[in-house]
Amino acid sequence: MNRRPAMGVMIDGTYHADDPGPDTTEGGHFKRAEAKIRDWITPDGPYTPDPGRYHLYVAWNCPWAHRALLARTILGLDDAISVSYARPRRTDQGWVYDTEGEYADAELGVTAVHQVYARQRPGYTGRLTVPVLWDRRTEQIVSNESADIIRMFGLFGRGPDLYPSAHRAEIDAWNDRIYATVNNGVYRAGFARKQEAYDEAVAQVFATLDAIEDRLSGHDWLAGDSFTEADLRLFPTLARFDVAYHYAFKCNIRRIMDYPALWRYARRIYAMPGVAETVRFWVYKQGYFSPSELRNPLGIVPAGPLIDWSPDP
Numbered sequence: 605m606n607r608r609p610a611m612g613v614m615i616d617g618t619y620h621a622d623d624p625g626p627d628t629t630e631g632g633h634f635k636r637a638e639a640k641i642r643d644w645i646t647p648d649g650p651y652t653p654d655p656g657r658y659h660l661y662v663a664w665n666c667p668w669a670h671r672a673l674l675a676r677t678i679l680g681l682d683d684a685i686s687v688s689y690a691r692p693r694r695t696d697q698g699w700v701y702d703t704e705g706e707y708a709d710a711e712l713g714v715t716a717v718h719q720v721y722a723r724q725r726p727g728y729t730g731r732l733t734v735p736v737l738w739d740r741r742t743e744q745i746v747s748n749e750s751a752d753i754i755r756m757f758g759l760f761g762r763g764p765d766l767y768p769s770a771h772r773a774e775i776d777a778w779n780d781r782i783y784a785t786v787n788n789g790v791y792r793a794g795f796a797r798k799q800e801a802y803d804e805a806v807a808q809v810f811a812t813l814d815a816i817e818d819r820l821s822g823h824d825w826l827a828g829d830s831f832t833e834a835d836l837r838l839f840p841t842l843a844r845f846d847v848a849y850h851y852a853f854k855c856n857i858r859r860i861m862d863y864p865a866l867w868r869y870a871r872r873i874y875a876m877p878g879v880a881e882t883v884r885f886w887v888y889k890q891g892y893f894s895p896s897e898l899r900n901p902l903g904i905v906p907a908g909p910l911i912d913w914s915p916d917p
């Protein structure tokens with residue numbers, strides 16, 4: 605029962621489908637690999653903030669890719685950065701694309717994300733993750749780190765400032781805590797291989813959600829008095845929580861809808877212009893309830909829960 609479906613990894617530009625999968629563990633704890641491609645868009649180049657220059661490879665269900673989709677929409681870059689959406693379920697080729705339809709790649713015509721990474725020079729070694737920010741001018745990947753991609757989107761000079769200098773310390777503190785214990789914390793709970801590892805992770809998830817509930821009981825946003833990057837980075841986890849993490853990752857002490865302030869806040873973000881179009885609840889279920897020998901051997905997707913995301917009147 606310990607075998608996991610192959611996810612694939614690239615070594616010196618060559619794809620290997622027989623990798624043991626992303627949920628590597630140490631003492632039963634899930635460890636997420638660091639992103640490897642971390643170039644930067646700057647006004648001086650070589651990667652300049654030009655509309656029409658970049659393309660995003662994402663999957664609707666990936667919360668890290670969701671960050672990039674949210675930043676693109678909220679910063680008014682929908683017409684400036686094009687996107688290809690992978691199929692919700694990975695195969696032994698990793699994230700895959702169809703040749704036509706909603707899951708096709710109109711940019712390079714690839715049928716798997718590893719084919720994008722294969723174009724990297726010198727040959728890439730590492731995991732084959734989404735999101736990927738592709739530069740069509742140099743035909744290279746600029747970045748495969750969502751935290752960097754959302755910052756870079758701010759450099760296009762459109763939309764609100766998501767990282768205002770007056771609140772950076774607060775934003776950074778929330779980002780660090782939320783990344784470790786919530787964004788990645790739900791994976792640490794869901795992918796834990798030992799009871800103690802799960803117990804620790806799930807306690808941290810809910811300790812941070814409780815702290816967020818406290819903050820939001822007196823404030824509209826996590827940092828300062830406007831929507832910032834900290835809110836943006838929390839939202840993808842909130843959108844997936846009750847529909848997927850609560851059940852598939854055993855994060856079931858409470859649901860987001862059991863937290864009055866947090867639930868009101870989540871629905872307020874969902875109602876912001878363009879945000880609902882970045883959300884696909886059904887795809888989240890298909891993805892998180894994919895066949896997994898450890899978590900869901902038959903790959904059956906549950907029908908519920910049915911959740912009303914409309915904002916408070």
Ligand SMILES: N[C@@H](CCC(=O)N[C@@H](CS)C(=O)NCC(=O)O)C(=O)O
Binds near residue numbers: 625637668733
């Ligand atoms: N540090 C990356 C993490 C991205 C990531 O782990 N994406 C997952 C999907 S949710 C993935 O593509 N995993 C494939 C793999 O590890 O083989 C980021 O935030 O951009």
